[in-house]
Structures are given as C-alpha cells and as structure tokens.
Amino acid sequence: MRTFSSEFIISRRVFIGSAMVLVAAPILAGTTNTEKELLVISNSGQFFSAEHMTMLADIAEIMIPLSDTAGATDAHVIPVLDAMMLTWAVAGTKKQFLQLLVKLNEIAKASFQTHYLNLGKDKRVALVSHLDKRAFANQTSELSKSYRKLKKIIFHIYYTSEPANPDFMLIPGTYRGCVTQAELDTFNARGRVS
Amino acid sequence: MAQEYDVIVVGSGITGGWAAKEFTEKGFKTLVIERGRNVEHRGSEYTDMQAPWQIENRNLVPEDFDEQGRYQLIKQKGYFKGATKQFFADDKEHPYSYPDARPFKWVRSYQLGGRSVTWGRQSLRWGPKDFVANKKDGNGVPWPIGYEDLAPWYDYVESFIGVSANRDGLEDLPDGVFQKPWEMSCAEKVIAKNLRKAYSDRRLIIGRAANITEPTAEQMKLGRGQCQARAYCKRGCTFGGYFSSLSATLPAANNTGNLTLITNAIVERVDYDEKLGRASGVSIIDTLSKEKRSYKARVVFLCASALGSVQILLNSKSATFPNGIANSSGVVGRYIMDHFSGVLADGIVPGLDDKFATGRRPIATYIPNYRHENKDGVEFVRGYGFQATAQHRTKTPTHANKAGIGVDVKEVANQPGPWKFRAIMYGEMLPYFDNVASLHPTKTDQWGIPQLHIDARVRDNERKMIRQAAKDIGEILDVGGCVDINVNTTPEDRHIAIGDRIHEMGGACMGNDPNTSVLNKWAQAHDVDNLFVTDGACMSSCATQNPSLTYMAITVRAADYAAKLMQKGSL
Numbered sequence: 001m002r003t004f005s006s007e008f009i010i011s012r013r014v015f016i017g018s019a020m021v022l023v024a025a026p027i028l029a030g031t032t033n034t035e036k037e038l039l040v041i042s043n044s045g046q047f048f049s050a051e052h053m054t055m056l057a058d059i060a061e062i063m064i065p066l067s068d069t070a071g072a073t074d075a076h077v078i079p080v081l082d083a084m085m086l087t088w089a090v091a092g093t094k095k096q097f098l099q100l101l102v103k104l105n106e107i108a109k110a111s112f113q114t115h116y117l118n119l120g121k122d123k124r125v126a127l128v129s130h131l132d133k134r135a136f137a138n139q140t141s142e143l144s145k146s147y148r149k150l151k152k153i154i155f156h157i158y159y160t161s162e163p164a165n166p167d168f169m170l171i172p173g174t175y176r177g178c179v180t181q182a183e184l185d186t187f188n189a190r191g192r193v194s
Numbered sequence: 195m196a197q198e199y200d201v202i203v204v205g206s207g208i209t210g211g212w213a214a215k216e217f218t219e220k221g222f223k224t225l226v227i228e229r230g231r232n233v234e235h236r237g238s239e240y241t242d243m244q245a246p247w248q249i250e251n252r253n254l255v256p257e258d259f260d261e262q263g264r265y266q267l268i269k270q271k272g273y274f275k276g277a278t279k280q281f282f283a284d285d286k287e288h289p290y291s292y293p294d295a296r297p298f299k300w301v302r303s304y305q306l307g308g309r310s311v312t313w314g315r316q317s318l319r320w321g322p323k324d325f326v327a328n329k330k331d332g333n334g335v336p337w338p339i340g341y342e343d344l345a346p347w348y349d350y351v352e353s354f355i356g357v358s359a360n361r362d363g364l365e366d367l368p369d370g371v372f373q374k375p376w377e378m379s380c381a382e383k384v385i386a387k388n389l390r391k392a393y394s395d396r397r398l399i400i401g402r403a404a405n406i407t408e409p410t411a412e413q414m415k416l417g418r419g420q421c422q423a424r425a426y427c428k429r430g431c432t433f434g435g436y437f438s439s440l441s442a443t444l445p446a447a448n449n450t451g452n453l454t455l456i457t458n459a460i461v462e463r464v465d466y467d468e469k470l471g472r473a474s475g476v477s478i479i480d481t482l483s484k485e486k487r488s489y490k491a492r493v494v495f496l497c498a499s500a501l502g503s504v505q506i507l508l509n510s511k512s513a514t515f516p517n518g519i520a521n522s523s524g525v526v527g528r529y530i531m532d533h534f535s536g537v538l539a540d541g542i543v544p545g546l547d548d549k550f551a552t553g554r555r556p557i558a559t560y561i562p563n564y565r566h567e568n569k570d571g572v573e574f575v576r577g578y579g580f581q582a583t584a585q586h587r588t589k590t591p592t593h594a595n596k597a598g599i600g601v602d603v604k605e606v607a608n609q610p611g612p613w614k615f616r617a618i619m620y621g622e623m624l625p626y627f628d629n630v631a632s633l634h635p636t637k638t639d640q641w642g643i644p645q646l647h648i649d650a651r652v653r654d655n656e657r658k659m660i661r662q663a664a665k666d667i668g669e670i671l672d673v674g675g676c677v678d679i680n681v682n683t684t685p686e687d688r689h690i691a692i693g694d695r696i697h698e699m700g701g702a703c704m705g706n707d708p709n710t711s712v713l714n715k716w717a718q719a720h721d722v723d724n725l726f727v728t729d730g731a732c733m734s735s736c737a738t739q740n741p742s743l744t745y746m747a748i749t750v751r752a753a754d755y756a757a758k759l760m761q762k763g764s765l
Contacts, residue, residue: 151599159607160249160253161247173422174553177378177379177380177383178549193552
C-alpha cells in the first residue's frame with residue numbers, strides 16, 4: 001500500500017508539463033458526499049465545469065477550512081472566482097488554472113491510481129498540502145506558478161469576503177486611535193465608532 | 195463663429211474649480227473646459243459605498259490591462275485599484291515622452307474634477323522661509339510674493355474647503371482656519387511626546403486634512419457632510435466629506451447661473467490676437483468627434499495642471515510667440531520640480547498591546563521640514579519633511595504568498611500585531627533650469643497634439659539630502675521610542691522618477707523679471723495681460739509641503755486681481 005503523506009509522485013514531467021482542457025457554462029448547486037467529505041457541485045459555473053468547480057471548492061476549503069470562523073465555502077470563494085474568470089482573468093490565467101486541475105489529477109493518479117475527486121478527505125488534504133510546500137520550495141516550475149497564483153487569488157477572495165470581515169464598517173463615523181479591547185468590541189457590535 | 199465668455203478656465207481640477215467659483219460668484223460669465231469626461235458627484239462612478247466584497251473583481255484591476263500595456267505607469271501603486279481605476283488616465287491612451295534613462299511619472303486624471311477627486315488632501319500652508327528660499331540660496335527665480343501676500347487667501351480657501359488640523363504653533367508651517375483635528379493613535383502620541391521632549395525643531399503633528407470634521411453652514415448648503423472616517427476618498431465621497439471640485443467649487447459656481455461647462459474638449463492652444471496683443475480665447479478639439487472649435491473670452495485662466503498648462507503654452511504658437519505663448523523669456527517648460535523621496539523607514543512602537551484603533555482616519559501624521567537653516571554642517575540647501583503613520587496596529591499576514599494552508603495558518607492570519615510607525619521622506623527639489631518639459635518634435639497624441647517630452651532628474655543636492663534624511667529618520671525613530679528600526683534608501687545610482695509624488699510643479703514660474711520668468715506676482719503672464727496660469731506650473735520653488743493649498747490660494751488671489759481689472763475695464 002502506498003503511503004501518501006510525503007511520497008507523492010510529482011514527477012518532473014508532471015510538475016513542469018502542461019495541457020489544455022476546454023470547459024463551459026454556468027450555475028452552482030451541490031450535494032455533500034459524506035463518505036468522502038466532499039461537496040460535489042452538480043452544475044457548471046460560468047467558466048468552470050461542475051467537476052472543476054468541485055475540485056476548486058475542495059482545494060479552497062482545504063486551504064481555508066471552516067473552523068470557529070468561516071471557511072472558503074462559506075465565503076463563496078469559488079463561485080466568485082468563477083465569475084472573475086470572465087471579468088478579471090486573461091486567457092493565460094484561465095489556461096493556468098485549468099492546467100493546474102489537470103496536473104492535480106495526474107498527481108493523484110500517479111500517487112493513488114485514481115482521480116483527485118475519488119480520494120478520501122485525508123488524502124486530498126495531504127496532496128494539496130504537499131503541493132503547497134513543493135510549490136513554494138521550487139518556484140520556477142509552471143505547476144508552482146499556477147498553484148501559487150490560484151492560492152493567492154483564493155486567499156484574496158476569501159479575505160475580502162463578508163464572512164471573513166465580520167467587523168467591517170462601511171461607515172465608521174469617526175476614528176479613535178487608542179481604545180481598549182472592550183471599547184473595540186462595543187464599537188464592532190454597534191457597527192459604528194461613536 | 196466663436197462663442198464668447200468673460201472668462202475661460204481651462205481645467206476643472208483643484209484650481210480650475212476655484213477659478214470657476216470665484217469668477218462666477220463675481221458675476222462673470224465663465225466657461226470651464228475639461229478635457230475628460232463628465233462625472234456626476236455621487237454618480238455611478240463613485241464606489242465609496244461598496245464594501246470590499248461588493249467591489250467588482252474584489253478591487254483587482256483586470257489582468258488584461260497589463261497584457262494590453264495599459265496603466266503601466268501606475269499599475270503598482272496602492273491607489274490604483276478596481277474601485278479607483280476610473281479616476282486615472284491611461285498612459286497608453288494618453289502618451290507622453292521622456293528619456294529612456296530618466297522615466298518621468300505623469301499621473302493624470304482626465305475627468306471632471308481632475309485630480310481633485312483623488313488628491314491626498316494634505317493641506318499645508320507654506321511658511322515665510324519657503325517663499326524666500328530661491329532668493330536666499332540663489333537657485334531658480336526669486337518668488338515675487340511672500341507669505342504675507344498669500345496668508346489672507348489661505349484663510350479664505352481653508353474656510354471654504356474645510357481643513358481639519360491642530361493649531362501647532364509652528365513658525366515654518368503656519369496655522370490657519372481649522373476645524374477639529376483628527377486624533378493621533380496612541381503609538382503616534384508616544385512618538386510625538388518623545389520628539390517634543392528631545393528636540394526643539396522636530397515635531398510629529400497630525401496631518402492637516404481637507405476632510406471636514408465640523409461642517410460649516412456654507413459647506414452644508416452645498417450638500418457636504420462630515421467626514422465619516424472611511425478613508426475611501428479616492429473613490430469619490432457620497433458625503434462630500436472631503437473637498438473636491440465636484441463636491442464644492444463646481445456646485446458653488448453652478449449655483450450662480452454664470453457657469454458653462456464643457457467636457458471631452460482638449461484645449462489645443464490659447465489663441466493670440468496679434469493686433470490687440472491679447473489672448474482672444476482658446477481652440478479645442480472634441481475628444482469624441484475630433485471636431486475643432488474656438489471659444490473667445492476677455493480673460494483666460496490656465497488651470498490644466500502644471501504640465502498640462504505647459505503643454506498648452508508651448509503649443510500656442512503665433513507670429514509673436516513662435517516658441518509658445520507668453521514665452522518670450524524662453525522659460526516656459528523650465529524648472530520642472532516635484533517632491534522626491536528616497537528614504538523609507540519604519541520601527542515598532544513597543545508596548546500598547548492592550549490598545550487598538552478603529553475607524554479609518556483619512557490623513558497621516560507629519561514631521562514638518564526642520565532643515566530650513568543650513569545647520570549641523572550639512573552640505574545641502576533646503577530640506578525635507580516626513581509623511582508618517584502608525585494609524586492602526588499591524589495585522590499578521592496571511593499565507594497567500596508563502597507556504598502553509600489549513601486551520602493553523604488561518605487562525606494566525608489577520609491578528610493584531612505590533613504598532614508600526616512608517617515614515618517617508620518628502621524632499622524639496624531645487625528648481626533646475628535644465629529640468630525641462632518641451633514638445634516632442636515628432637510624436638503626437640491621437641488628436642494630433644505634440645506629446646510633452648519631460649526630462650527631469652534629481653541632482654547632487656537631493657542626493658545629499660537623502661543621505662542626511664536617512665540618518666535623521668533613524669535617529670528620530672530611535673528617540674521617538676521605536677525598536678527594530680529599518681531605514682531604506684534609494685541607491686545613489688538609481689534614477690528617482692520625478693512625478694512619482696504627484697506634486698509636479700513649475701514650467702511657467704512666477705517672478706519679477708520678464709526675462710527670467712513667465713508670470714508676474716499675480717500669476718499673470720508677463721507677455722500677455724489677459725492670460726493667467728495658476729496651477730502648479732506657476733510655482734517658482736516646491737518647498738516640502740503638499741502644494742495644492744498653495745495652488746488654490748494663488749488662484750483665488752489671481753482671480754480677485756483679474757476680476758478687479760475686468761470691473762475697471764482694464765482687462
């Protein structure tokens with residue numbers, strides 16, 4: 001039996017190579033596969049296919065999981081990313097992200113002889129974690145560049161989301177430069193500095 | 195047949211708005227010509243009521259800007275975001291020229307209101323020493339006015355725009371007509387207190403912001419309300435909390451019934467009547483149709499930004515002025531200046547771990563220039579100040595750009611970190627005759643107007659300042675109580691892009707001698723009585739203070755002078 005914690009087969013070919021996958025269409029709905037702890041998106045997005053949306057939503061949630069605070073899924077990171085693929089991303093970025101998903105499947109198959117989405121939660125977490133370490137350790141490869149770019153935009157979308165900013169005040173009213181935690185909590189609860 | 199007005203004001207930015215207000219309120223039929231599009235105050239282009247998650251593309255600019263080579267000049271700037279991009283001109287669409295080895299940054303806003311929509315709002319008076327500096331050390335052209343000439347006009351401008359500031363009692367940064375100041379953070383207070391104890395000449399003060407904290411009846415009548423501490427000023431302000439042409443001067447001018455405003459009209463040239471020896475008006479190109487039209491007026495005020503006005507002057511050629519109108523001296527385009535930096539510093543303010551800040555203050559703190567005198571054996575003239583801030587505690591970074599995912603990294607992200615004080619040098623660049631803007635001999639823009647070619651650089655005096663400023667700020671942070679101090683300086687051999695501070699000035703300097711200056715003490719062209727230039731082009735030196743307040747004061751003073759001459763029939 002193959003161990004997966006640190007022995008993924010991310011060959012040089014897989015790490016550096018590239019492939020193009022064409023996708024289509026909109027709308028989001030999902031069901032949870034309890035056995036795999038996987039949110040399965042049933043409909044395609046505006047840019048990503050349902051399968052891609054499922055993979056991306058899973059990757060985003062692994063990166064930023066639900067805890068005492070909202071996770072990436074709660075923050076609608078992937079639906080926002082899907083929309084931004086049409087309004088923000090250039091063709092090169094679209095290609096990068098799609099190729100990254102292809103590579104992720106190749107890594108999963110090379111390591112576990114199966115598709116990423118067929119893996120259990122622990123293996124998916126371990127795979128993405130390993131990819132994360134590898135991508136920052138070796139930043140010259142195309143896979144690294146694509147992964148880091150995806151991670152950066154996932155984090156950006158998450159940390160600009162409403163769930164990630166529960167104390168955000170659109171109209172603070174004024175500025176106070178020296179308050180206690182208790183005062184800060186009061187202002188936050190009030191949604192206004194006054 | 196050309197349409198006729200009493201006054202034509204070219205540009206609707208911070209000085210154009212003021213000229214419009216002053217002339218219309220004095221009863222003159224005034225035409226304001228803006229090269230950019232119309233923007234409605236509180237209109238759809240304002241994005242200040244959008245939360246971060248409501249902004250298109252989460253405040254990122256579309257990636258294809260980069261692919262298409264658009265906005266390359268400002269793409270890395272913190273102020274250029276998805277929510278603000280509409281208020282900045284695309285340098286690809288509006289090209290200009292500079293030597294390859296010396297890039298010049300010309301940040302522009304081509305829409306109604308100009309850069310008054312996005313300005314930094316720091317409203318600092320110049321002091322008496324600033325107006326005598328050229329004469330004292332022999333650089334540039336001596337100013338034909340002093341602080342006392344402008345003081346009442348500073349009062350007038352501050353009363354209208356609303357400046358929130360502390361009365362600091364500093365000789366070199368005179369107090370004015372102020373509304374309630376913004377509060378310093380506890381970290382800033384610690385540093386300010388320590389500096390006051392240690393130095394007789396160095397102060398940390400709260401910035402002086404054109405954000406109103408105590409709206410006057412006049413301001414409220416224009417629909418302006420108290421600043422709500424959102425610091426979204428560069429998106430436009432629905433509350434009218436900060437001063438801009440859109441929120442204040444243009445509405446005031448419009449209320450008179452004497453204002454005519456046209457947009458999408460580039461002034462190609464000031465027309466000159468050879469027989470009368472006067473400016474007869476301006477010729478414009480409609481940016482959409484490319485149709486050319488002319489407008490006539492008794493008086494022309496150029497308020498098109500320093501370099502914009504220089505470009506118009508140089509392009510206004512006639513038999514009398516083959517090198518551009520009002521350019522018998524050959525000085526038009528000369529003495530281009532900007533503030534320069536070259537020193538960035540930061541340090542941790544220890545302690546205060548149980549204290550926080552909340553709300554978003556729309557202004558930083560400020561260490562005014564303390565080097566007017568050539569003391570401590572320094573080998574340069576003029577001086578520098580520092581824009582600085584420790585407005586909020588830092589936040590721990592996310593792992594967006596480093597290894598690490600999962601609950602652990604999420605839980606440690608965006609947590610309150612230490613108070614960090616950051617400072618950036620703002621130095622006074624000397625007025626150099628050879629820092630020059632000229633018309634490119636072959637390159638034109640899409641309307642056929644010759645591109646401006648700008649060749650400007652810092653020199654030995656500025657490099658010496660950077661060296662001393664680096665020493666000073668390290669000491670200031672240490673004395674102020676900071677630890678873990680970092681001081682970064684621009685290497686001596688690296689070009690410092692002029693224009694980067696967006697305080698470009700000069701090009702049509704004021705002076706008493708028509709042979710060495712373009713404008714007299716009223717910002718009136720020596721050569722052409724009914725032509726005035728009151729934007730940054732008129733500046734004879736650049737001091738260290740943010741200049742917009744001084745531009746405004748010069749504009750209203752010049753408008754008052756011109757209006758009196760017009761009323762007497764002598765203009």
